[in-house]
Structures are given as C-alpha cells and as structure tokens.
Amino acid sequence: MTEQAGTSGGDATVSITxxxxxxxxxxxxxxxxxxxxxxxxxxxxxxxxxxCGISTLKPFCDGSHKAVGFTTEPEAPTGQPA
Ligand code: FES
Known part of the structure; x- marks a missing residue:
C-alpha cells in the first residue's frame, strides 16, 4: 500500500509505503x-x-518488529472498507 501527498511550498512528492x-x-x-x-x-x-510500538528509537523503526513477530492485518480489497 502506498499513499502519496504533496508537500507544502513545492512540487516534490512524499510517498509513504x-x-x-x-x-x-x-x-x-x-x-x-x-x-x-x-x-x-x-x-x-x-x-x-x-x-509496532516496540522501537527504542521512536518514531523511527529499529528493527524490533522482527524480534516480537509484529504482523499487520491483511489489507482489505480495493474499494472495500476495512
Ligand atoms: S520497530 Fe516498530 S516497526 Fe520496526
């Protein structure tokens, strides 16, 4: 899943994956x-x-999600509410 939003004051695009x-x-x-x-x-x-909420470097990921077995919910089909 990728969400994109423009930045203020410029035409660069920020992407979030x-x-x-x-x-x-x-x-x-x-x-x-x-x-x-x-x-x-x-x-x-x-x-x-x-x-995942476990990182000791929040807001950045420190890789701890792997150690705790963090899983995300399966994505809802496109156009369907979660
Ligand atoms: S440590 Fe939380 S997502 Fe990586």
Missing amino acids: ACPNGPLLVRGRFEILAPAGEVIPSRRKTVALCR
Missing part, C-alpha cells in the same frame, strides 16, 4: 515533528517509521 509486517517507509522531502512542534532531525531522504 506500509511495509507488510513492518514499518512505514517515508520517501521524499519531509519534516518529522515532535508533539511540541520541534523538528526531529533526519539526514536521510528515506526513513522507516515504527508502527
């Missing part, structure tokens, strides 16, 4: 903000964001 049984891969030009609004630095154009 939900990896089966793993993180969300974010590619493009983006900023990640902490709850208080400060930018969480990232020097990479592609980052993996944790969606």
